[in-house]
Amino acid sequence: MTWVGKSALRKEGDSKLRGQAKYIDDISLSGMMHGITVRSPIARGLLKKIEYLPGVNWDEFITVTAKDIPGNNYVALIKKDQPYLVDEKINHPEEPILLLAHSNKHILEKARSLIKFHIESLPPVFTLEEAIKQDPIIWGTNNTFKSYAIDRGDVESAFKDAHILLEGTYETGAQEQLYIEPNGVIAIANEKEGVTIWGSMQCPYYVHKALVPLFNLPPEKIRVVQAETGGGFGGKEEYPSVISGHAALLSWKAKRPVKIIYDRMEDMVATTKRHPSKTRIKTAFDKNHKLIALDIDFTIDGGAYATLSSVVLSRGTLHASGPYFSSNIKIRSRALATNTPPHGAFRGFGAPQSLFAIEKHMEFCARELKLDPVKFRKLNFIKHGEILGCGQLVKEKIKLNSVVEKALIESDFHKKRKAFVKTNKNSPIKKGIGLAVFMHGAGFTGSGETFLASIAAVKATPEGKIEILTSNTEIGQGTNTIFSQMAADALNIDFSDIEVVQPDTAHVPNSGPTVASRTCMIVGKLVEQASKDLKQKLISAQLLKEKYTRKEFISACKKYIKEIGELKGSSQYKAPSHIVWDEQKYQGDAYGTYAWAAYVAETSTDTRTFETTVDKFWAVQEVGKVINPLLAKGQIIGGVAQGIGYALYEEVIWKEGRMANNKMSNYIMPTTLDVPEIEVHFLELPYSYGGGGSKGLGELPLDGPSPAILNAMEHALKITLRQIPMTPEKLMAQMEEINK
């Protein structure tokens, strides 16, 4: 029996359903104190003095400021610009200045209110326009964290020869990850034992890397353990390094365990969100409506510190031309600094922003050219043997046309497109149907995977069970289950024979972060190879024949351990030879492979209230081999729901660089009543370098919904929409503008 391709039941499902799974706030250690973070009330300034007002017995509290940091005061990630605690310069609202701990958590809020910061304020930058003007300069020499340039062919002369030129500017807002479990950690830190962290996180080794310089300790003195994690979506990629450092600093001084759990409001106001973006696209077409030149200017707002913005920008840039071919391409992109909390990783990682722009633009062009949007897209789709925007030659077979056809048929697209125009005539409720087509590259960009050089291992227990050792975390997406399926097949044993070890940097190798849809495709492959390595050891020791039963395997493992010792297999990533990337020129095989997708949304907009609902949604994608249909479908449906929120409801309202609506009651994520039926269809073209033949799929569903939904609304309302979230207020403003 093979397990890959079956809907094996979630490995840790039983403990989650019984309420027995231990999330970080469910853990309590003896002698534990509670910590809080006291933050900057303003966006930019100089901290002059901290005053502790009377009202509590300050001797009972542990207080930590920048001066108490035993090592280096920066959060190690890509750059060293972000401090753990403000020393003097404040660069965003809610920036951590002071940490407090007490054994009674109820007294902490009172203490917080008795802390007074004396701050000399400095002029801030809040918008991309202000950042570009460089007045003032708030980061580096020009407020720019990173920029990229892609040039192929000759855009300028193609524009001169063009039959028609079309231009548009597209904007996307910030989006809060809104995992239902807020950030939280427990730390034990002291000079003798070093630092141990338990926490809600995606990437234990990122936290590990950040704590080494913070405490100036040797790496082996730092241990990071992932607790059960209640959702991440990118929001627990880099931020846990910050909260872990804070808890550890308090514990270091207190010489007791310290727990920090953010409440919802703090989590929303102070932690990362999806980067807002602005994209200007100019396109040139020949008289047959073929795209002959594409000029894209893509800008994202990185917030106050560099964090991951350069990488988010990279992915956005490399996806910016969408699934279209043009021989002349010019892309300029930049990530700019503003005095808001740093924006960070969120499922899709830059691609939803740039893909929104190109898919909205192609829809706009089709309408301007009076062409059917489907035919127009098909005419310009990238084909096997052509070169993508990033300079990648499409060497693999692609099934883009079949994916689109499937979406059209399942949604009855053409028929509805005609029918709605008629039924809309005499109704205040306008129905529309819209399409978006896109691709998403999985795994780290370019040579990223080579630099990561991830390692996965499997190990036999004395009972003949197999343990999988990786640092890739289960955050709800199904890591435990799919790894077990792949290992079971590679070893020809049962799913129930496999256990996935809790990610703990003291026990698991560094298989890289749990990001970028890389867990299944990249690390899954390593798990398979590690399993084969283990099997080979049994065969070499002549304890197992090439063909064997499960029973024989189990007894061979037992025998090996008894007679020879530890039985472990491992595997390290090596880039397949077909991936060639030139980091200098920023060109080449940006990704090992891509998943391809076509999403269709059917919407209703009430022209009296300007409210839009998504009535039905179809998500069709080619994702290599589907490892677990139930989990894969769950990923797509859940992602589409987030995408619906991104398109229509989820608006971050900024006031002086600070999120003003940092509550679940005023930041509106979709509920059961807002998410329609979502039909999911997979096409499979197994990718031989992906675990079980898979390609990454988890981020696709954030790319497609927003352009598909806005395209449907345009169909219904006959107007051009260029920004998300398209809230009723924004739609009303735009329609009133048109009616004027």
Place this chain on the structure above:
Amino acid sequence: MKKMSLTVNGKKLTVSCHPFSRLLDVLREELQLTGTKEGCGEGECGACSVMLDGKLVNSCLVPLLQVEGKKILTVEGLANKSLTPLQNSFMKCGGAQCGICTPGMLMAGYALIKKKKKLSKQEIREGLGGNLCRCTGYSPIIKSVQNCGTKP
């Protein structure tokens, strides 16, 4: 501090807490029943849902003094050795991903099925409207409740 008695998952207990303590904290911190989760603390997410005398409530909004002498059912009180039909249905339909909303969803589903045997999709949608889930997109959860049968 006040001594108060209540029944939790069939067991009669006495706790001594401040009468204004949130039921959520009493369950999690005094009784170590950490299955009930806190997602917002303001009645918006439903992660803290429990049954109070047969009615679904957000335990983050209920002060202890209101539950004196009453019966509370939490996620820990659902399964014996084996999972209940509703829990099994969540397992089969993919109703739990990260699992943090799951205890609350299970209680909300429990309340629905207890009230009415045959539920339409729309009734389930409405019944789960106070419970947020960021992972599943809800339809696997709705299906879990719908496919559960007549006993939770």
